[in-house]
Every structure is written in C-alpha cells, then in structure tokens.
Amino acid sequence: MLEIKDVSVRYGVIEAIKRVSFEVNEGEIVTLIGANGAGKTTILKTISGLLRSSNGSITFKGRNITKADARTIVKAGISHVPEGRHVFGGMSVKENLDMGAFLRKDSKAIEEDLDRIFRSFPVLKERLNQDAATLSGGEQQMLAMGRSLLSSPDLILLDEPSMGLAPLFIQEIFNIIEEVNKRGTTVLLVEQNANVALEIADRGYVFETGKIVAAGTGKELLASDEVQKAYLGG
Template sequence: MSLLEVKNLKVAYGGIQAVKGIDLHIDQGELVTLIGANGAGKTTTLRTLVGMVKPAEGTIQYDGKPTGKTPVFDFVRKGLVMVPEGRGVFGRLTVEENLRMGAYYRNDESAIRSEIDYVYELFPRLKERMTQLAGTLSGGEQQMVAMGRAMLSKPKLLLLDEPSMGLAPIIVQKIFEIVQMISKQGVTILLVEQNAKLALEISDRGYVMESGRITMSGAASELLSSDAVQKAYLGE
C-alpha cells in the first residue's frame, strides 16, 4: 500500500519552476532514494512534502489523505518527519534537550525515556555528550542528534535530506548503517543523497531527478548498474 503518492507536482519560486510535474510513490516499509545533481529540485520536493513550500500544482497524498490543508506543525504529529539538510539542531540546547524536542507533543514519559536510551545505544557518542550544548558538537555528532530527535517523533515516513553532507567517510558509514537499522524497524524512508552509490546500495528503489523532472526510476540495483547513472553520479 502506498504511504505517499505524489502526482504532477509543480513548485515555483518567483518565476522559476524548481519542480516540473513529478510523480512518485513510496510504499509502506520501503527505503527509497532520490538522487540528482545540486539544484535538481530534490530539497524543494522534500520541503513541499512536509508543507514548508506550497505547490503550484499537483497532489500529495500521505497515508491515504490529501495533505493540501494540513498545517506544517501537524505533519510531525501524523508521522511525516524530516531531518533537514544542514541538520537544524538547536545549538543552545543540550543533546538531551534536543532529543526531547522530537517528542514535544507526546506525554508518554516512560516510553520517551526508553527511546532516548535507545538513541544513546545507537549513538554512544551522544550519551557521553548528553549535557553538552548541541552547537558545540562536530558535524557528525549534530547529524546523530538530528536523526535521534526525528526518531523520538515516532515517524511513519522519515525524510532524510543529505544526511552524509560534509561528514568524514567513517561517520558517513555509521550514518548509513543507522538509516538501514531504522528501515529494518519498519519505518518508511525517503532518502535524498549526493552519495548516490551508498544510497542506492541500501535502498529498495530509486528515482533520478534532473532539472526539476524525474528522468529515471526503478529498482535500486537496476539504477546502480545503469550506464547513464554510473556516468552521471557514480564517477564511472
């Protein structure tokens, strides 16, 4: 069953059309990746899915219902959660306070506590720094905080925008392992990622976006072995 269904989505900034009539769908439990060069319209697509940008045309259905009239703050409550590019941690709050922000609308304290402990198991480094201000952490640690915070929101569909950007290779590996782990727990994931090879290796399906259009889609393994994708995104 489709958890997300996007039809003929068009998004314009000023006079510029950033997204030019795309269709995509994500089924319950899938890990789907969206790859493409900088400026292809990937981040705009994600921001539109969570209501931060209004589409000029087209429809978005999440969990069987149109999202057009959903207020931005309500998306998280409905389980549609985004980890933005650049991480977006609250720099003047501690690591633990940041994690708790993910659960701001929940009141099941014992479950929240055990989920925070689980995040510390996944990211032992965060446990060591739980009382440290998030703004003083390294980029990799901030990415861990952002992903942990998203998990505290109990996502049904998790949107990840460039989680590996600017991180050291060893940290990138860890982040991708965690993405896989979250997926195996049954969370549906849409991953936007510059590192096309790593993203496709862990995904079920993929879409390729160029200049605001979806130009290819298919099983991740097919895209990995496609000559066009290898030339454009895998440096081969």
C-alpha cells in the first residue's frame, strides 16, 4: 500500500532522515520505534505532506505522492493523528469531528462512520457539545483519532497515541487501534511504548539517528536482545 524509497529529509543543513526505505502492506499494523529525535515523527510528517523530502519517493496505492500537498494526500486516503493530539480548542467535540469529514460529501456514510466512532469512543457522544480543550488527555486522544477516522482513510498514521496517558487509557487506545485495523484500516504507528506497540504490530522498524537499523515482525523485534536492551528496558 505504501512504499518509502531512499527518502531523505532536511531541516536546513541537518539531515533528519537519511535515505530511508520501508513499506506498509494493506491490512497491516506497522510500528516505528526508536529514541526521541530518531526521525520517526519526521517521516510521518513527510508521508502526510507536511514536510518535503530532499530525495527519494513516496508511493501510495501505486500513485507517486512525493510532491503532493496535505489536502491531496488526505483525499487519496491517508489520515494523520499528530503527536500531541492538536484538537481545536474553542470548538465543540462535534465540531472537531466534523472537521475530519471536511472533504467528504457522502452524508449517509459520514453518519454511519460517526455511529461506529461513538461505539468505539462512547465518551465522545456523551461530551458532544463540550469544548474539546476541556477534555482529559485520554479523551482528547480519542477525539483526535475519531476526527481522523471520519476522513474514511485507507491508511492512518498515528504519532505517539499513548503519550502522557494513564495506563488504563493506554490499554484502551491500543485496543481501539487493533479494532480499527480489524475493520480494514491499515495502520502506521509511531510509539515510545515499544513493548505494547510491538505486541500488536505485524511488523516493525527500528529508527536510530535518521536511519533504519533493524526490521522484523513484532514478535522478532520483541525477542531481539539488542532491541530489548536499547528500547524495551531488557
């Protein structure tokens, strides 16, 4: 579904991503793990059109999207839940959700998707008219995910969905990620909580200073002594 080939990204003179190549197949959960500053967030922003690569190519469902803008990429079927959630304060939960569907015209299908989101995140239905800024961190994460799913994506990019959340919320969020995947949405996940991420992942890639240094199935990476010592507290 998604192919990243020899992609490099620069911030001025600093090369944050160095000729990275990887792929995400349809129906998979693929996770990117690594230390802070390793380039994981940068690669998600580049896929979603928020940053430009200095070389290489990004192909989605056979279409080259390397130079496409963010609106075009959302329309093509990629949705991005950014690090830090970024809900719209001063707007209600319902208004935030509506923003996720801004490119869609199929009102009946939108209502059906909204019903599914409320089944996954019942608290959002309870808080529909509440200012999004007044939600807890976990509730804001649910809102950010719900908003993203309302674009009806084929591929969802999730950046640190468990950041700052209580353990109870973390497990709930990961259960929902698996549920979303089972319904047919492919997932590319960046996550500091590497143990939990690799447990649900079909495959994973380990980033280090802008490069991929290891790859394998979730189980293989969980069992790797090097990965255990460096990222899993083993």
